[in-house]
Amino acid sequence: MNCNILIVDDSRIIRTAIKKIARVAGVDDDRIHEAANGQEALDILESVWMDLILLDINMPVMDGEAFVVEKAKRPDIADIPVFIVSTEANEERLQRLSDLGVRGSLRKPFEPEDLCQVISQVIGAKA
Template sequence: MNARILTVDDSASIRLTTRVALSNAGYAITEAVDGMDGLSKLKGGQFDLVVTDLNMPNMDGLTMIRELRKIPSCMGVPVIFLTTESDNELKQQAKSAGATGWLTKPFDPESLVKIVKKVLGR
């Protein structure tokens, strides 16, 4: 069975690039446009991984992670940040919130696939 990945980003072009890279690698992709949309989709479905932006309207990625970690079915779901931010303090906050990895934009789609495979073990 293909891993199910939720991508959360307010940029349509980043969602497209991410979807193409991951779906071409055989993953099933669901998209969300911000943290609130992502959290709603997480509550309504089962995902093997979340790839999220940090800076988004309505709900940022850090807040979304903190909220998803309160959902019993999402506690063990790995989260990768895909963001323009590279500040070490933000990375530490993300790790404390429950993030598994961090990839800085602009990103190489092959690097994203490599990180996803490593995190998922497939």
């Protein structure tokens, strides 16, 4: 499937697990990109267009919320859909993120099938 997705999570093992799920959802291996924090994600977005960003919140350097705020300020990347994949459960914070354009959230621990469905829905709509 000709869609690029970006996995932003400080845990390498979780990025690897999500990458496996993305492959099952039909994303080509060379179109799956990884970043360990929000700043790394912004750097990647300078040069590669993404169709979906799967974002953790609790990360060092630049956390997920700061990333979403920064992304919203940049018209060239503001429209890229973001889906939160995090331990965050606080309704107020998730609402703030939703107000900034985040499409939805999946709370860790999640079922792989649920994430697979999210990826399929978002990139399937673009395919």
